[in-house]
Amino acid sequence: MDFNLSEQQELLKKSARDFLTKECPPKLVKEMTSDEKGYPPELWNKMAELGWMGLPIPEEFDGAGASFFDLFVLLEEMGRACLPGPFFSSIVYGGLALQEAGSQAQKAELLPQVAEGKLILTVALTEGSGRYEPKFINTKAESKNGGYSLTGRKVFVPDAHVADYIIVAARTSAALEGITLFLVDSKSTGITCNKLPTLAGDKQFEVVLDNVAVPKENVLGEVDKGWDYIKKTLEKVTVCKCAEMLGGAQRSLDMAIDYAKERVQFGRPIGSFQVIQFYCVDMATAVDGCRYIAYRAAWELDEGIPCSRDISIAKAWISDAYREVVSKSNQVHASISYTEDHDLPLYFKRAKTYQVWFGDAEYHRELIAQHVLD
Numbered sequence: 153m154d155f156n157l158s159e160q161q162e163l164l165k166k167s168a169r170d171f172l173t174k175e176c177p178p179k180l181v182k183e184m185t186s187d188e189k190g191y192p193p194e195l196w197n198k199m200a201e202l203g204w205m206g207l208p209i210p211e212e213f214d215g216a217g218a219s220f221f222d223l224f225v226l227l228e229e230m231g232r233a234c235l236p237g238p239f240f241s242s243i244v245y246g247g248l249a250l251q252e253a254g255s256q257a258q259k260a261e262l263l264p265q266v267a268e269g270k271l272i273l274t275v276a277l278t279e280g281s282g283r284y285e286p287k288f289i290n291t292k293a294e295s296k297n298g299g300y301s302l303t304g305r306k307v308f309v310p311d312a313h314v315a316d317y318i319i320v321a322a323r324t325s326a327a328l329e330g331i332t333l334f335l336v337d338s339k340s341t342g343i344t345c346n347k348l349p350t351l352a353g354d355k356q357f358e359v360v361l362d363n364v365a366v367p368k369e370n371v372l373g374e375v376d377k378g379w380d381y382i383k384k385t386l387e388k389v390t391v392c393k394c395a396e397m398l399g400g401a402q403r404s405l406d407m408a409i410d411y412a413k414e415r416v417q418f419g420r421p422i423g424s425f426q427v428i429q430f431y432c433v434d435m436a437t438a439v440d441g442c443r444y445i446a447y448r449a450a451w452e453l454d455e456g457i458p459c460s461r462d463i464s465i466a467k468a469w470i471s472d473a474y475r476e477v478v479s480k481s482n483q484v485h486a487s488i489s490y491t492e493d494h495d496l497p498l499y500f501k502r503a504k505t506y507q508v509w510f511g512d513a514e515y516h517r518e519l520i521a522q523h524v525l526d
Contacts, residue, residue: 155447161225168226171202172233178495184236185353189314191237200269205243209251213263220388224395224450231399234498236354238272238311244392245310245385246273249319253333253373253381262317262335274315276306276336276359277382284386284511286329286379291361293322293332300324300371302334302364312338312345312357320361321378329379333372340364352501387460390467390510391453394446397470397506401442401477404499405435408481422484431480438473445469461523464516471513474503 157165175195184190199205208223209215223244230239247266250259250273265271281288291304302322312318315338324332336343342364345357373381409432412423422428445466452459478500482489489496507513 155444155451157225161222164222165225165229167202168204168229169232171198172229172235176233176235178234178498181234181236181498182492190311190355196237196269199239204239205269206267208243208247209263209267213259213267215263215267220391220454221450223392224446227392227395228399228402231396231502232403234400234502238274238314240392240396241274241310242266242272242315245275245389246315246317246319248388249273249275249333249381249385250335250372252385253378254335255372258335258372271317272311272315273317273319274309274311275385276309276312276318276320278308279304279306282308282508284515286331286382289321289323289331291320291322293324293334293366297365299365299367300334302336302361302366304361306359306361307348309345309357309359311355312359313347313355318343318359319372320359321382324378325376327376330376331378331382332375333378333381334366335370335372336361336364336366340366350505352498352505354505386510387463388453390463391446391449393506393509394442394449394466394470397474397503398439398442398446400499400502400506401435401439401470401474404474404478404481404496404503405432405439407496408432408435408484411485428484431484435477435480438477442470442473461520464511464519464523467511468513468516468520471507471516475507478503 175198180192184192203216204226206215207218207226208220209217211217227244243266247263250262254262262271266273278284279288279290291302291306293300293302302320304322306320309318318336318338320334320336321331322334324330342362344360344362346360348356348358350356372378412428412432413421415422423432445462449459449462449466452462478496481496482500485494485496488494
């Protein structure tokens with residue numbers, strides 16, 4: 153395994169950091185937490201012009217055909233910048249789900265529009281339990297008028313207010329994994345989106361479906377086989393979320409190091425005190441651990457190597473480590489970092505929020521235990 157970035161990936165990383173430093177400063181991120189849309193369309197359009205929307209989309213569908221690791225590199229920089237908007241929900245979550253489950257015709261129709269940034273997707277999977285398991289999906293899809301009628305309640309649906317299509321997981325069979333994926337037009341009669349208050353100010357919604365009519369041609373993949381597609385998609389998006397968390401943890405560490413060098417107390421930089429040094433060392437160790445296990449999982453996915461155990465190890469470890477890194481960065485900064493005017497709260501809130509995305513540390517430890525003790 154060689155985790156060194158290629159020349160092309162280094163260029164992508166540098167160009168992304170330069171762009172996001174200029175176009176997505178912390179001030180903008182803070183403003184977007186109270187913005188109704190949650191992101192500036194101008195920034196979205198500029199990202200589309202850079203080709204970021206099409207990065208993970210195959211060339212046959214007008215995308216860049218980049219590797220999964222390339223996408224990981226870009227998402228790490230987005231996590232560093234706390235990028236607002238539906239890139240993750242549309243390009244990563246929705247886009248990867250569509251690539252996994254969609255027919256050739258569906259992908260040919262929709263993916264080119266996604267690659268241009270003209271079509272926004274999201275996924276409605278979790279329900280009241282918030283768990284990522286098929287037994288907790290109770291939204292029903294019944295055959296009706298040659299198509300289907302969907303009724304149920306989904307929660308924690310990211311960016312549903314701006315999505316053109318929502319990929320909905322609904323039950324079509326009493327069997328445990330009798331789930332089917334549906335491509336639902338967000339403007340369909342019977343859909344209600346209710347905004348949920350969130351710690352990080354990201355846009356998540358409750359989506360209520362009341363006898364929503366979905367044509368038969370909008371079924372993604374095989375009927376009753378939807379959970380197979382969901383499992384594969386969840387593996388990828390979990391590693392993608394780890395990439396964002398890694399970027400945020402690295403930025404939290406960098407901020408602490410810069411402050412430790414600049415802040416003078418008792419006539420010398422606070423970085424000269426052992427307690428501050430040890431805080432920084434602990435953070436650096438945690439971030440390097442995050443990078444290794446996240447890179448390993450991303451590389452294995454890229455190589456097509458079965459790696460569900462390593463994905464769960466990465467998510468469990470990084471969920472805890474990101475929170476601890478931000479906590480120690482707060483200790484280095486002292487009271488100033490607890491004010492909303494400071495940038496560090498952006499990372500604290502995301503560290504807490506991202507802990508539960510695609511399963512918290514406890515959930516993934518349960519999965520790891522199944523592998524270890526099997």
